[in-house]
Amino acid sequence: MDAEITLRVDGQRRTLSVDTRTTLLDALRERMGVTSPKKGCDHGQCGACTVLLDGRRATSCLTFAVANDDSEVVTAEGLAEDERPHPVQQAFLDNDGFQCGYCTPGQICSAVGMLDEVKAGWPSHVTEDLDEPPELDDEEIRERMSGNLCRCGAYANIVSAIREAAE
Amino acid sequence: MKPFDYQRADDADSAIATVSGDPEARYIGGGTNLVDHMKLGITEPGKLVDITRLPYDSVEALPGGGVRIGATVRNSDLAASHVIRQRYPVLAQALLAGASGQLRNLATTGGNLLQRTRCSYFQDTSTPCNKREPGTGCSALEGWNRYHAVLGASEHCVATNPSDMAVALAALDATVLVRGQEGQRRIPVTELHRLPGDEPERETVLEHGELITAVELPAPSESSRSTYRKVRDRASYAFALVSVAAVVEVSEGAISHARIALGGLAHKPWRATAAEEALRGAPATEETFRNAAEAELAEARALRDNAFKIPMTRNTLSAVLRELTRQEGA
The missing domain is CATH 3.30.390.50 (CO dehydrogenase flavoprotein, C-terminal domain)
Structure with missing residues (x-):
């Protein structure tokens, strides 16, 4: 069954008709040609499909496109401003925070969303005092990024990149 | 995946009427468990009623010192809520111990309560499972059962409930508020879920069409x-x-x-x-x-x-x- 939806994707308004079974990830990749969100596991376990959905990081493979009518989606592609990389993107480049690059757009969207969560004072599982503003040390970065897998194992440099971007 | 009709609910009464009147209809919240199950073929709803825009998205103080948590409050927002962090740290900690940042941003309070077991046989439609297909047998009983139950299991099912949040709610004496066509009822969270017995396919005491609208926490004792x-x-x-x-x-x-x-x-x-x-x-x-x-x-x-x-x-x-x-x- 088809439904017409309107999304704002990386700053552009897009209206399209989708089969209700289409996930947001498939709508982006297969219907709109926005291929920076990647399909890894397609079950919400690897984080490669992470986008910013109405400003918050989310796995786009576990939500139907039709359920996101009128939403704002920002992918790694849409983070750059004036053709200059976003500070998190630049930090991944400077710190060699990837090898094959497949998980990288998801890592970067997740990191951008995560840094906003820290700014908002959200605690994590490893935050000592739930009431104090969290301090973003390496343990916090690892915990908060645990929903993004990197099969090349570039974790050490991903942590460095995020630490640098947070400064 | 089987084709399905999708509706965004504008008010609770019509959502409840729609789902109650159609055995193939289901509510959908954040979808992190249901969408996965539809991909895997574990469940095949003919209609989804999306309840995420219903006005159940706030955490409110109750007279008497308790708190009411709306059913569509996201797990991340609940864990970040100051009243929860300060007065019910066990709940904030349980939420933060579950899933990932991305999933907590989607998952809702009501959906977390209704998430289903991660038993690998339940999730694999090529294997027998009494919970997925009553009467076919339990593959975990003699199979790979490292994650399975040691308390309250039956010969029909040894699956475990995967929620962290629900464990904290059980220790907090939470009450689940439910609306159905017959009106509202309150269920202690410890009585929401069932033991498997000989009907492992029935995981909660909810009737088809009943909608979780909120969870209430009693006032915490200052010295606890x-x-x-x-x-x-x-x-x-x-x-x-x-x-x-x-x-x-x-x-x-x-x-x-x-x-x-x-x-x-x-x-x-x-x-x-x-x-x-x-x-x-x-x-x-x-x-x-x-x-x-x-x-x-x-x-x-x-x-x-x-x-x-x-x-x-x-x-x-x-x-x-x-x-x-x-x-x-x-």
């Missing part, structure tokens, strides 16, 4: 302390092997009040009433903690791969009680 501890195979982003949620009050060296719930051990969040009984009025000593754990685990039955859960529960419960009864500054 609470915590959630989760033991898992990885440091992050893994389901519990064993978890303990506890709310404890100590008065003059003795435990005056204890509410304990265990996760990863049973088909439902397991309220540890035998342990609570053993703790009541007892001195806060290692012997007391051990006796309480032994009392709760007296009926535990291990399967091939999960005997480790019994000493792990004993040790985790003791460690939690030690932490919560430690004197300030000692």
Whole structure:
């Protein structure tokens, strides 16, 4: 069954008709040609499909496109401003925070969303005092990024990149 | 995936009427579990009624000091809520111990309560499973059952409930508010989920079409302390092997009040009433903690791969009680 939806994707308004079974990830990749969100596991376990959905990081493979009518989606592609990389993107480049690059757009969207969560004072599982503003040390970065897998194992440099971007 | 009709609900009454009147209709919240199940072919709804825009997205203080949590409050927002962090730390900790940042941003309070087991046989449509297809048998009983139940299981199903949040809610004496065509009802969270018995396909006491609208927490006692501890195979982003949620009050060296719930051990969040009984009025000593754990685990039955859960529960419960009864500054 088809439904017409309107999304704002990386700053552009897009209206399209989708089969209700289409996930947001498939709508982006297969219907709109926005291929920076990647399909890894397609079950919400690897984080490669992470986008910013109405400003918050989310796995786009576990939500139907039709359920996101009128939403704002920002992918790694849409983070750059004036053709200059976003500070998190630049930090991944400077710190060699990837090898094959497949998980990288998801890592970067997740990191951008995560840094906003820290700014908002959200605690994590490893935050000592739930009431104090969290301090973003390496343990916090690892915990908060645990929903993004990197099969090349570039974790050490991903942590460095995020630490640098947070400064 | 089977084609389905999608509707965004504008008001609760019409959503409830729609789902109640159609056995193939289901509510959808954040979708993190349901969308996955539809991809895997575990469930095939003909219609989805999206309830995420219903006005159940706030955490409100109640007269008398309690809190009402709307059913569509996202797990991340709930864990970040100041009232939860300050007055119900066990709940914030349980939420933060579950899933990943991305998933917590989607998952809702009501959906978390209704998430289904991660038993690998339940999730694999090529294997027999009484929960997925009643009468076909339980593959886990003699199969790979490291993550499975040691308490309250049956010969028909040995699956565990995967929620961290629900374990904390059980220890907090939470109440689930439900609306159906017959009106509203209140269900203690400890009575929401069922043990498998001979109907493992029925996981809760909800009737088809009933909608969880909120969860209420009673006012916390000012002198109580609470915590959630989760033991898992990885440091992050893994389901519990064993978890303990506890709310404890100590008065003059003795435990005056204890509410304990265990996760990863049973088909439902397991309220540890035998342990609570053993703790009541007892001195806060290692012997007391051990006796309480032994009392709760007296009926535990291990399967091939999960005997480790019994000493792990004993040790985790003791460690939690030690932490919560430690004197300030000692």
